[in-house]
Amino acid sequence: MSLIDKINPVVRNIPPSGIRKFFDIVTEMKDAISLGVGEPDFVTPWRIREYGIYSLEKGHTYYTSNWGLAELREEISRYLNRKYNLSYDPKDEVIVTVGGSEGIDIALRALAGPGDEVLIQQPCFVSYKPCVEFTGATPVVIQTREENSFKLTPEQLEENITPKTKILMISYPNNPTGAIMTGEELQGIAEVVKKHDLIVISDEIYSELTYGTKHISIASLPQMRDRTIVINGFSKAFAMTGWRLGYTVGHRDIIGAMFKVHQYAVMCSPTTAQYAAIEALKNCDEDVDMMAREYNRRRRVVVQGLRKAGLKCFEPMGAFYAFPSVKETGLTSTEFCEKLLLDEKVALVPGNAFGESGEGFVRFSYAYSIETINEALERITRFVKKLGNGSGN
Amino acid sequence: MKEILEILEKDSRTSPEQIAAMTGRDVEEVKQMIKKLEEDNVIAGYTTVVNWEKTDAELVTALIEVKVTPSRGQGFEKVASRIYNFPEVKALYLMSGSFDFAVIIEGKTMKEVALFVAEKLAPIDSVMSTATHFVLKKYKNDGVILHDKLTDNREVITL
Numbered sequence: 001m002s003l004i005d006k007i008n009p010v011v012r013n014i015p016p017s018g019i020r021k022f023f024d025i026v027t028e029m030k031d032a033i034s035l036g037v038g039e040p041d042f043v044t045p046w047r048i049r050e051y052g053i054y055s056l057e058k059g060h061t062y063y064t065s066n067w068g069l070a071e072l073r074e075e076i077s078r079y080l081n082r083k084y085n086l087s088y089d090p091k092d093e094v095i096v097t098v099g100g101s102e103g104i105d106i107a108l109r110a111l112a113g114p115g116d117e118v119l120i121q122q123p124c125f126v127s128y129k130p131c132v133e134f135t136g137a138t139p140v141v142i143q144t145r146e147e148n149s150f151k152l153t154p155e156q157l158e159e160n161i162t163p164k165t166k167i168l169m170i171s172y173p174n175n176p177t178g179a180i181m182t183g184e185e186l187q188g189i190a191e192v193v194k195k196h197d198l199i200v201i202s203d204e205i206y207s208e209l210t211y212g213t214k215h216i217s218i219a220s221l222p223q224m225r226d227r228t229i230v231i232n233g234f235s236k237a238f239a240m241t242g243w244r245l246g247y248t249v250g251h252r253d254i255i256g257a258m259f260k261v262h263q264y265a266v267m268c269s270p271t272t273a274q275y276a277a278i279e280a281l282k283n284c285d286e287d288v289d290m291m292a293r294e295y296n297r298r299r300r301v302v303v304q305g306l307r308k309a310g311l312k313c314f315e316p317m318g319a320f321y322a323f324p325s326v327k328e329t330g331l332t333s334t335e336f337c338e339k340l341l342l343d344e345k346v347a348l349v350p351g352n353a354f355g356e357s358g359e360g361f362v363r364f365s366y367a368y369s370i371e372t373i374n375e376a377l378e379r380i381t382r383f384v385k386k387l388g389n390g391s392g393n
Numbered sequence: 394m395k396e397i398l399e400i401l402e403k404d405s406r407t408s409p410e411q412i413a414a415m416t417g418r419d420v421e422e423v424k425q426m427i428k429k430l431e432e433d434n435v436i437a438g439y440t441t442v443v444n445w446e447k448t449d450a451e452l453v454t455a456l457i458e459v460k461v462t463p464s465r466g467q468g469f470e471k472v473a474s475r476i477y478n479f480p481e482v483k484a485l486y487l488m489s490g491s492f493d494f495a496v497i498i499e500g501k502t503m504k505e506v507a508l509f510v511a512e513k514l515a516p517i518d519s520v521m522s523t524a525t526h527f528v529l530k531k532y533k534n535d536g537v538i539l540h541d542k543l544t545d546n547r548e549v550i551t552l
Contacts, residue, residue, distance in 0.1 A: 023550055026549050026550055027549050027550070032549075034549045034550060036549060036550035036551070037547050037548065037549070037550065037551050038551045038552050039547060039551055041545065041547070043543065125552065126552045175552075293396070293399075297400070297415035297416065298415070300414055300415055300416070300417050301411070301414045301415055304414050305414070347549065347550065349550065349552065353552060354552075370411075370415075374411075
């Protein structure tokens, strides 16, 4: 009996991550400096943790409403309004999800199916493409390019639309590139979306982390609210990754469909996390600002350091990643990362982990202390210099 | 300006070059700004947070509540300077409430601190009374948690 034959072909055919081997080396190398983590180094602010503890003391250990705690949904609605000028009814247009990841999954399951094409802007978070494939829909990848600062352009979008196209997935501020899109640039995308009657799934999990400019949600643009599903959460803004809490908002007809999937798949999100999140939204603006300021300092140090090391690095304006090019070293992303790890014990993530157009780039996460970042930059500088000498021989 | 102070308050070892990189400013500009802050006594000093309990050094800290009669024409300033000029005095605050000054004293032994209070502090003319509280354990000092070093427990790689 072959158990493999029992596996759903859709799942079976999803290829294992191409950089698995690289991951294994990193995991085994105990004393390496890893800059490979996609989560904040900050611990959740104490007042949020304390509120979670308090909720446990009070015995709040039951399921909540399938939608999420009413008070939390109201706070989410208020927060999105004051931060991004979005307006959703907490009653039936907000679902509290198990991280942003669940939001992506239920949005796709509610909307996409066999015969549909879903446009995915890459480089992007690794789950989008498999999640589309799970639904039986066809993912169509749009490769954003460095010369466009990894922004999606209306022309690129238009080129990839067919009569089967139903959904566009975008994520700005972007993991892994750190790119953002301005209101004007999003407006260009919105026009194409409206023209072809598409739905947008906008993953805005890094919305609190933009530098020198405020995040604009595509859902806040004219006539875009009802055709956009916004995915957001607590992981990045409030350093709450392990709490597994996110939310999704949209028009009630779509959210109602997503709610069905959510309700049968997970019942509701973790209760303790939901209580803690109320405190996060109500009283933690100061903590969020403090973390964003700290990331911004590190960002400047990283970009300057990488450029000084001789790597071309476009200016990331959001999230906590730099995405320098390693093309001039003559190495592929994976070769560069493997060699850097073996020679200097620094782990970066090869850009091709995030899609084909990430090839030739590496992701440098600056969710690390400035000391760690400085040490890593020193090692990378030495490494790149050595590579340069090598190729000169 | 405020950002430079925030960075230095967190780690006073941060070099002007590093601050320049962190803030996107010119190194010379940062040096000038720090110099100005020092001259204006906005930056009043650079210290290290030492966890003396981890060493074999004997050290006792006490908080002393002091009630005083303000002197005519000079308020609390005159008596404050009489107190803060003693090197044993690590901190001195004028307080609202049931006493006037909070004095933080460090000495090698309880006896040494007691002697300081009896011989130096209490006899000052305008001092009416003192109440000495010895510190039993320091958990947090200058914003630094002393006994609980955070470690990075994250996975090595996540996407």
